[in-house]
Amino acid sequence: MKKKLKLFAVTVLALSLTAGLLTGCSKKEKAKSSADLGTPTLKAGETFHAKKPITITMLYNDNPAYPLKKDWLLWDEIKKRTNVTIKLTTVPLSDYEQKRSLLISTGDAPLIIPKTYPGSETAYIPSGAILPVSDYLKYMPNFEEKVEKWNMDSDLKSIKQANGKFYVLPGLHEKAKYDYSFAIRKDMLDKAGLKVPNSWDEIYSVLKVIKAKYPNIYPYSDRWKTDATTNFAAPTFGVSAGWGAGTGINYDATGDKFFFGPTTNDYKSFVTYFNKLIKDGLMDPESFTQSDDQAKQKFVNGKSFMIGSNTQETLVLQQTMEKNLGKGKFEILHMRNPEGPKGDVVSASRLENGVIISSKAKDNPNFKEIMEFVDWLWYSDEGQELTKWGVEGKTYNKSSDGVRTLAKGINFNNLSKNPSSNDKDLRKDFGFSGGVFSYGGSYELEDSMRNDLEKTFQKSMADKKVLPTAPPILYDEDEREQANMKDTPLMDYVKAQTLKFMLGSESLSNWDKYVAQCKAKGSEDLTKQANDIYRKTKDKLK
Known part of the structure; x- marks a missing residue:
């Protein structure tokens, strides 16, 4: 997906x-x-x-x-x-x-x-x-x-x-709705006597132990160019990144104002963490460039034991490994999002x-x-x-208490109670759930379509603190055009430097030079513009 x-x-x-x-x-x-x-x-x-x-x-x-x-x-x-x-x-x-x-x-x-x-x-x-x-x-x-x-x-x-x-x-x-986290080989954790990690610090410790046991592999090899992982990781450090990088203009709910996230000490802590994973051989450097298929193959073939995933893709990994290794020969967990320096928080909409x-x-x-x-x-x-x-009556049945089950001979998302290789697919053959x-x-309807893996993950995330949604900045057309002229090249630079910092091709000792370059490219001007517009238009949001 x-x-x-x-x-x-x-x-x-x-x-x-x-x-x-x-x-x-x-x-x-x-x-x-x-x-x-x-x-x-x-x-x-x-x-x-x-x-x-x-x-x-x-x-x-x-x-x-x-x-x-x-x-x-x-x-x-x-x-x-x-x-x-x-x-x-x-x-x-x-x-x-x-x-x-x-x-x-x-x-x-x-x-x-x-x-x-x-x-x-x-x-x-x-x-x-x-x-x-x-x-x-x-x-x-x-x-x-x-x-x-x-x-x-x-x-x-x-x-x-x-x-x-x-x-x-x-x-x-x-x-x-929560979806993205890590798929992790729980059977390998159990063999090493390790508990499922709940924080980024614990993930580092777990990867360190696994690396010692399997020195010829990278324990963590990611997909989607790491954009999914950095998207759910960054908010726990107090910033945004990956698919959620946006313009870099982040919202401080406590101060009710905007700031440029990629130049903060929190962002430095964020990139430093991933740099440490790379430097210590715990994360595959190809995570930032490899194809999804390459990342998946490493996981299902035992060349890695943790990968960024969503619940549907975790199910695909599980089904592939069942064909290759057989049921009961392994266990995959779609784990709860890790806690970070800013606490047990999650960005969600x-x-x-x-x-x-x-x-x-x-x-x-x-x-x-x-x-x-x-x-x-x-x-x-x-x-x-x-x-x-x-x-109802053709693709699914509903009991008197409202519980829905797929009709005999139909499967989707591993929901069939008695699956068969000859089953038709609810989506491919009938067009539903596309x-x-x-x-x-409603939560009831969405939950009815979830398999056991998804339900377990949703429940594991239920007590997370959801960060407040940022209010919109009501740019008019001219203001947006002015902002675009700066934020597009600025964020291109931020993303390029973020990659260099994480991989270690650019030393973090050059952080101050990076911040100065962001300012030269307009980060402070963009932040000021955002706050000025927000202050003069926020009454429209009441």
Whole structure:
């Protein structure tokens, strides 16, 4: 699973800044508001069904792990329940972001554009190419109900723009979802008489013992260029990095102000830790450059015993090793995130990738139905159960006490009670539980799709202290452009130097020179600008 599945996780330490929160809507946008669509016709929990058959165009992210099939039960059931036919513009996963941008910029985008992560929508706002969806929430009763029931107003503030509106409908989680941590060979820990490490210091000690027992291997060899690991590690040091690096502008909740994280002593401690792992032969230097397949092969072949992972990928590692070594010959643990110098904290968000709507939808005679359809399919309990589990009696069964089980002959995510090699896959063969529709939801529904490995991990993380979400910096278009001119080359430099410091190709004795270079490239100017804008616009966030 690649990074986007992840993490959208608005990183608590100001990943919201990467959105580049832009200027207000155009006059044309202001002219047409939700009031123009008439009285809402649906209430939360009611099934949307168009009075007459309609066709709605949609961009579809085609994942090679479960390639699109036109005869999926998913499409038939959506049409049956809603009287809507979805006309797809299909784009391969590898080209999705680039193709999405091209289609929107040329005016050729379909009306519904899913798989858009909050922050990436801002590029399309100045041109008026996408709707300020917050103007139309009264036609989205399921979305509004979940926001109110789950107390998510503060979560939505993180995606607001300078005009007080937001332009992406994010996936909504009742509870924060955790996914990324380390997969570790617990059987090797047991053989060495070691306990599962709970902190970064304990990880170092464990790796040291394993290295002594197996001197010809690197105990820890990472994947995803270490971006997943540094993303969940950095907040425990008080900074942000990896996939969560953003602009480097971090938020200090205690002082209610922003600071440039990569020049702090906390960041120095962070890079020093990983430098120590490399220097002492505990971490594979190829972790920063190797392919995912290379990293996985080292783990499953016993050439490493710890790797950055998410729960789904840990399951894949487990299944591969069962084929190679046999069941019962090893044990993998998807371990709880380690504690750091800043305590037992975690960066997490209850928002996920979501949907943007083309402004062309306003000119469609079925505009209100389009908004109601999106609301039902992505945010209603019925729509979410459909896109996750499928059709009751066909792909799953539900007991009188509400417990769902996959139907006989179907498997997914290792949930089948009696798996067989001949089983059909819920996602590949029927279209359910795919990444285009299946995200967000109640804790009960999400937990029902988790295997034992995932449930154990979620429970292990339940008592973590979640860091406060950074408020957005409400840049206008000119301010954002000014910031971009500085933060892009600045963060390129930060990332390059971070790698050098960690690998040891640049001595940490040169830290002061690095800080001076960051300042010369505008780190202090960017921080001042962020705080100035925040102070003058924070009333808009109340």
